[in-house]
Amino acid sequence: MKKKVITGLVIIFILILVITLTFLNLPSKSSSQSNNNLMNIPNNSSFISNGTINSSQEIPTNPQITTINSETLAQHNSKSDCWIVYNDKVYDITSYLPRHPGGAGTITPFCGNLGFNSAFVDYHGTVYEKKLLSAAIYQGDFSG
């Protein structure tokens, strides 16, 4: 009987030890990664040394953000392929055109150029901004 109790206590002790070690290990694993990962900047980035940015170097831009210039924008200037710029971001709104209650024709003049933003705000204000953004497919930031 006494033997059983001792065996039980030993098992419980081992379990507590294993659980404690597992929990202690978790934070130390993640803390070994640099905080740079939060910004998707590689650990070996040449721009960062001891947490400071060397002023002689350019501040890095995130290479994951695509930028789109006027020439590329201008290639998407039709009812069947319509990109517009809204708040400096480029969106494909082709699929929304046939659904626009005001007709596709009110929007198509702004496909592939910079006219959409002011036309949209002048006509609708920001009431349909959510509708626009849910129908639009983000392509990248407009670079000018």
Ligand code: HEM
């Ligand atoms: C993708 C962006 C757009 C969205 C989400 C949108 C949304 C809507 C909605 C929901 C309506 C019907 C509701 C209402 O009568 O107010 C509408 C109507 C209309 N929209 Fe748009 N719109 C967009 C872009 C534009 C642009 C750029 C113009 C003009 C430059 C425009 C002109 C009109 C007109 C003329 C009507 C119909 C007349 C009216 O009911 O006021 N819309 N739009």
